[in-house]
Amino acid sequence: MWREVGQVGQVGQVGRVGRVGRVGRSRGLLGLALAVLWVASGASAQNAACDRGCLESMLDAYVDAVAARAPSRLTVAPDTVFTENGQRLELGDGLWHTATGRGRYALRLADVEAGQAVLMGTVREADTPAILVVRLKVRDRRVTEIETLVIRNEAAAKSLDTIGTPRAVWTQAVPGAARHSRADLVRIANLYFSGIERNDGKGRYPIADTCARLENGAVTAGDPAVVVGPELAAAMAASGPPRQRSGCRQQFESGVFHYVTRIRDRRFVLVDPERGLAFAFAFFDNASGDARYGTLADGRKVESGPSVPWTWQIAEVFKIENGLIGPVESVLHPVPYGMGSGWSTWPQAMSSEPN
Numbered sequence: 001m002w003r004e005v006g007q008v009g010q011v012g013q014v015g016r017v018g019r020v021g022r023v024g025r026s027r028g029l030l031g032l033a034l035a036v037l038w039v040a041s042g043a044s045a046q047n048a049a050c051d052r053g054c055l056e057s058m059l060d061a062y063v064d065a066v067a068a069r070a071p072s073r074l075t076v077a078p079d080t081v082f083t084e085n086g087q088r089l090e091l092g093d094g095l096w097h098t099a100t101g102r103g104r105y106a107l108r109l110a111d112v113e114a115g116q117a118v119l120m121g122t123v124r125e126a127d128t129p130a131i132l133v134v135r136l137k138v139r140d141r142r143v144t145e146i147e148t149l150v151i152r153n154e155a156a157a158k159s160l161d162t163i164g165t166p167r168a169v170w171t172q173a174v175p176g177a178a179r180h181s182r183a184d185l186v187r188i189a190n191l192y193f194s195g196i197e198r199n200d201g202k203g204r205y206p207i208a209d210t211c212a213r214l215e216n217g218a219v220t221a222g223d224p225a226v227v228v229g230p231e232l233a234a235a236m237a238a239s240g241p242p243r244q245r246s247g248c249r250q251q252f253e254s255g256v257f258h259y260v261t262r263i264r265d266r267r268f269v270l271v272d273p274e275r276g277l278a279f280a281f282a283f284f285d286n287a288s289g290d291a292r293y294g295t296l297a298d299g300r301k302v303e304s305g306p307s308v309p310w311t312w313q314i315a316e317v318f319k320i321e322n323g324l325i326g327p328v329e330s331v332l333h334p335v336p337y338g339m340g341s342g343w344s345t346w347p348q349a350m351s352s353e354p355n
Contacts, residue, residue, distance in 0.1 A: 050138050055110040055117035058143065062134055063106075066099045066123065075142050082146040086313070086335070086342040095132070095150050100124045103132070105160040107170060107329065109279055109317060111270040113182075115139055118270050118279050120315060120331055122157045125150070129157035131216070131331050133315045135269055135281075147269075147281075147343060149315060151216075151333040159217025162236075163228050167214075169319060169327050174276035178321040182271045189278035189318040190354045192325055193263045196284075197352060201255035201297030208324040211248035215330050221248040227327075248328065258294030259305025261287040265344050266354045276320045280354075281341055284312040284332075309337040 050058070065073040071092040084094040103122025110117050119134040130152050137145035151157075180188065188206055195203045212222025222245065224233035251257070262285040270279040292305045316330035340349035348355045 050112070050115060050141050052110045052112055054141070055112065055115075055136070055138060056108045058136055058138060059106075059108050059117050059119040059134060062136060062143075062146075063102055063119065063121070063123065063132070066096060066132075067102050069096055069099060071096060076146075077139070077142045077144045080142075080144055080146060082148075083342045084148045085150060086339060088342055091146065095123070095125060095148070098125045100127050103129060103157065103161055104164050105166070107166040107317075109170070109270055109272065109277060111272055114270070116270045118315075118317075120317070120329065122160050125152070128152075129154050129161055131157050131160065131333075133331060147341075149313065149331070149333070151331055153216060153333060156216035156218070156331070159236075163214075163217065163232065166329075167227060167327060170277070170317075170329075171275065173274050174321050179273055179276060180320060180323070182273055185271050185273065185276065185278040185320055186268045186354055188320050188323060188325065189268065189280065190266060192318060192328070193266055193280075193282060194352070195252050196257045196260050197263045199252065199255055199257035199260065201253050203252065205249050205252040206324050207247075207249035207252065208321075208326045209247065209249070211324075211326050211328060213248055213328040213330070216332060219245060221245060221251055221328075248325070253297060255294065255297040256302075256304075258296075258302075259286055259288075259291050261285050261291050262352060264352050265341050265349045266352070267341065267343065268354050277317055278320065279315070279317040282314050282316065283335070283339065283341075283349075284314060285338070286310040286312075311335050311337045311339055313339065313341075 062074065065071060076091065080091060082089055082091045101124035103124060106119060106121035108117070108119055115138045117136045117138065119132070121132055123130055123132045130150060133149040135147040136143050191204060191206055195205050210226065212226045213220050214227050219227050224236065224245070228236065263282055264285065265281070265283050267281045268278055269281065271277070286306050286309065288306055288309050292303050292307070295301055311334065312332045313335045314330055314332040316328065318325050319327040344355065
């Protein structure tokens with residue numbers, strides 16, 4: 001297209017003289033300008049082809065198709081790649097054979113610029129509650145990548161179903177002055193992972209006082225009432241043993257995560273500057289052995305962590321405003337030690353740098 005525009009301009013300049021030559025040149029420049037506008041508008045249309053509502057609806061369509069065991073309902077590209085728990089499968093395999101319905105919990109995330117959508121929710125598998133994480137890569141309203149985690153933790157799935165509705169903060173826009181660039185959202189969220197990996201209580205922890213973490217349906221840091229509401233928090237507290245929960249930053253400052261030896265394959269696959277969100281997949285390695293013995297920031301000697309080498313595969317989303325991490329939500333499950341995601345090279349899978 002560019003060569004054709006250039007040739008038209010040359011014909012106008014060489015084949016005509018005087019005023020006609022100037023008209024030819026003008027037409028050539030006009031053609032070039034129109035071509036540039038056409039390319040720009042085409043790129044813009046492609047980026048806007050699937051907005052936030054479109055991406056979220058594609059997540060719903062995916063879960064509906066899984067629950068119906070009908071992959072033919074999806075609009076996918078011919079070369080779509082599908083993985084379940086890090087293993088590449090044919091679309092229609094794995095959970096597609098065993099799903100029996102939707103769950104009640106669904107946190108939907110969207111990155112319009114990158115064409116990425118993520119669901120952290122619940123399903124029924126063989127009529128048993130399970131957690132499902134879905135990442136869809138969308139281009140021209142067709143799904144080109146499908147990455148899923150099926151976390152078969154009935155208690156965690158039931159807890160999420162009891163909560164029912166994700167925190168409203170996940171859908172609230174961040175005021176303009178408090179927003180960050182895509183790069184800064186990844187950088188700040190990555191400090192959370194690095195803070196755990198190098199945990200001695202002396203690191204840099206950009207975490208808000210109000211930070212509260214929901215992990216596999218349980219509040220593991222911060223005020224439960226902030227996460228699930230006062231009534232449900234009281235009911236959950238009454239149904240289990242009393243627990244003293246510290247804030248997110250206080251946990252980091254204590255050095256309690258000393259037994260985590262490496263957090264690798266940190267894949268920030270979705271970033272949403274409008275809502276201040278950064279979502280990542282990662283692996284938490286616990287090498288065990290000597291790593292189980294640590295000294296907390298207050299000088300106490302402790303022994304904690306698994307007694308054998310252990311890896312947690314995690315999906316985690318962070319909300320960031322004014323440079324600080326606020327709400328955190330994650331789901332995770334144990335996988336073979338040292339396992340990779342199936343979407344990274346070996347160096348990436350072993351790296352503690354974000355990718």
